[in-house]
Amino acid sequence: MEPVIDVFAQLYRLGYPIAKMRTVDHYPGAEDELSMRDNNTSAFNCRGIPGSQSWSYHAYGRAIDLNPLLNPYIGRSGAVEPANAGPYADRTRTDPGILHAGDPAVLAFTGRGWAWGGDWRTPKDYQHFEQP
Template sequence: MPFGRRGAAVAGMIAACLVLVQCTAAQRPPAATPSGSATPPPSAAPPNAPSAAPGDSVEPVTAAELGETWRPGCPVEPEQLRRVNVGYIGFDGQVHRGELIVNQDLAPEVIAIFERLQRLGYPVEKMRTVDHYAGADDELSMEDNNTSAFNCRHIPGTNEWSPHAYGRAIDLNPLINPCLYASGYFEPQNAAAYLDRSRSDPGLLHNGDPAVRAFTDRGWRWGGEWTGPLDYQHFERP
């Protein structure tokens, strides 16, 4: 074949090959993303996980709203306290809302703590202010396993104000987390079965539990670590 015609033929073959390569490249599917860098699908919540509670809130309180939990002569004024509305998981596994009265400077911390308890799935039987009980009687509140905070009262057996009187303490599930004195006396009076701390009932607190750390990681002290009394329900913020 003369060189001119042969050159033209070769050029035509090269052009055809280029077209074929381009078509093949266009039809080839994109390479798979390496598994290590792939974006994982959003994880679904467990089928029985409770929904998040509505937003928590902080509100001022008046002397009238505090009822019998406050009186003139208490170490804090109502203006120094706040009503904190928080969500919690009940013993029925459902999300509920409750109220705690705390010192105004602790309100954001308390909200964060109970949000963490809810994420942990830690159950709380009930949560309402102590003025719901006759005479704002702490014993009645504890016997009802009611989680509470502010109550203008003294430390039992003393004339010293309790941290609760400042809104700086929370009693968590107090029936199943009783207070035990060296004498053998305990509170509440219906808590005898829960003096056995080897039990594993839902809501029962043990040293090192994630629920305990929800408080202690933020600087709160837990009465379950004291030498006397052993106050398993009690958390206080210095």
């Protein structure tokens, strides 16, 4: 728990804007898509990896999605999640809260050994950080 507190303390010191942070059970059926559409930063969610038989790192409390509307998941086919995040698939945008490689907010996680989905070749998961 302390490594997560340290990361968020650093994000706070950096002035990184987090739109909101609620547990996913705040959304009907603990629906991840609804949480993401609402730009809700979240962590624990007992769910599988979409299209897989495996549990997500979120199910183990080892992953965090940061401002998911601004930092969408872009699948192999180019599909964007959440569904309303199409404009934010343009990674040349510089809106506050959008994550880019080398940003201090990204380094707050990766400098502590977390993996960032924005570094993945495909799919890209700009919102996603996980502890391997």
